[in-house]
Amino acid sequence: DAGITQSPRHKVTETGTPVTLRCHQTENHRYMYWYRQDPGHGLRLIHYSYGVKDTDKGEVSDGYSVSRSKTEDFLLTLESATSSQTSVYFCAISPNAAGGGETQYFGPGTRLLVL
Amino acid sequence: DQQVKQNSPSLSVQEGRISILNCDYTNSMFDYFLWYKKYPAEGPTFLISISSIKDKNEDGRFTVFLNKSAKHLSLHIVPSQPGDSAVYFCAAKSGGSEKLVFGKGMKLTVNP
Numbered sequence: 001d002a003g004i005t006q007s008p009r010h011k012v013t014e015t016g017t018p019v020t021l022r023c024h025q026t027e028n029h030r031y032m033y034w035y036r037q038d039p040g041h042g043l044r045l046i047h048y049s050y051g052v053k054d055t056d057k058g059e060v061s062d063g064y065s066v067s068r069s070k071t072e073d074f075l076l077t078l079e080s081a082t083s084s085q086t087s088v089y090f091c092a093i094s095p096n097a098a099g100g101g102e103t104q105y106f107g108p109g110t111r112l113l114v115l
Numbered sequence: 116d117q118q119v120k121q122n123s124p125s126l127s128v129q130e131g132r133i134s135i136l137n138c139d140y141t142n143s144m145f146d147y148f149l150w151y152k153k154y155p156a157e158g159p160t161f162l163i164s165i166s167s168i169k170d171k172n173e174d175g176r177f178t179v180f181l182n183k184s185a186k187h188l189s190l191h192i193v194p195s196q197p198g199d200s201a202v203y204f205c206a207a208k209s210g211g212s213e214k215l216v217f218g219k220g221m222k223l224t225v226n227p
Contacts, residue, residue, distance in 0.1 A: 004158075029211055033222070042121075042204060042219035050213055058214065090158050094213075103149060104215060106158030 003027050004107035006091050012113045019078040023091030025056060025071075031094040032074040034058075034066060036087040048087050049074055081114045083094065088112070118142045119207050121218035130227050138205030138218055141186065145207040149158040149215065150179060150190050153202045155169045162203070163190070 003026030007041045013019050021030060030104050033048040036056075047066040054109030063085060078085055088111050092104040120139045127201045132139040138148075151159040165172040165179045165188065172179050178191045192199055205218040 033214075035217075040219060043217040044205075045214055048213060059219045092158075103164065105161070108153075108158050109156070 004091060004105060006089075006107040006110050008110060009108065010111045012115065013081050014115050015082055016080050017077055019081050019112065019114075020110070021076040021089055022090075023074040023076070023093075023107060025074075025093045027093060027095070027105075028071060029093040029095045029105075030071075031096070031104075032068065034074065034076045035092065035093070036060065036085075037090060037109075038087050038089075041076040046076065046089075077085045081112075083114050086112060086114045116141075117218075118145075118163065119205055119216050121203075121221045123221055124219070125222040125224070127224045127226060128195050130197055130225055131194045133224065134189040134190075134195045134223055136192075136205075136221055136223065137201050138188045138190075138221055140188075140207050142207070142209065142216075143186070146186075146210050146211040147208050148179070148181060148188050149206045149208075150177075150200075151204040151206060151217075153204065153220070159204060192223075193215040195223075197225050197227050199223060200225050210215055 005024045007022045025107050034046040035043045044060045049055045049068040067075045090109050091107040094104045149164040150162040152162045153159040163174050163177045181188045202220045202222050204220045206215040
């Protein structure tokens with residue numbers, strides 16, 4: 001199994017509070033991704049990183065920001081959590097661009113409930 | 116507009132029989148396709164992939180077929196086992212992109 005951990009694994013928070021989720025890898029992979037999984041929507045990309053301090057938006061980036069100051073850590077921040085951000089969040093890593101013989105490896109997920 | 120579609124939300128099959136999971140895509144630039152399996156409370160795990168230069172890729176009980184003209188791929192599991200019960204996601208990417216586009220997933224139940 002790829003060395004990916006996510007913290008916290010579960011979190012309950014209130015609307016309007018800031019929340020930071022952490023993804024940590026021990027594989028020294030270049031690419032890191034944040035997804036959310038919701039019923040009826042599958043996995044949707046929030047943000048991704050292609051190197052330290054290099055990030056870009058995915059399809060559902062509104063309300064989220066990310067930072068990557070070290071190769072091994074990728075942080076996802078909800079600046080002011082809303083109930084629509086209640087979801088399961090997955091981090092993924094990849095040594096190269098997804099596909100073309102490489103694939104993404106997923107972490108165990110963080111279940112976030114915004115009340 | 117959904118670029119990767121898994122139109123059937125669920126499938127139930129008997130142990131030992133074949134499971135066929137379907138996936139359609141709309142973006143003709145996609146050239147690499149993957150299947151992931153997901154158990155409850157776990158992250159998705161990579162299952163099998165296929166490049167657009169092939170029309171079939173096989174790995175043990177799992178075979179993926181690609182029909183580029185129809186923009187359709189399917190995953191065959193033979194024989195199906197109860198441990199195969201999970202949600203299966205189809206994903207696709209276009210050349211040079213760092214991003215995967217996922218379908219909504221399909222829940223497979225294999226009954227003993």
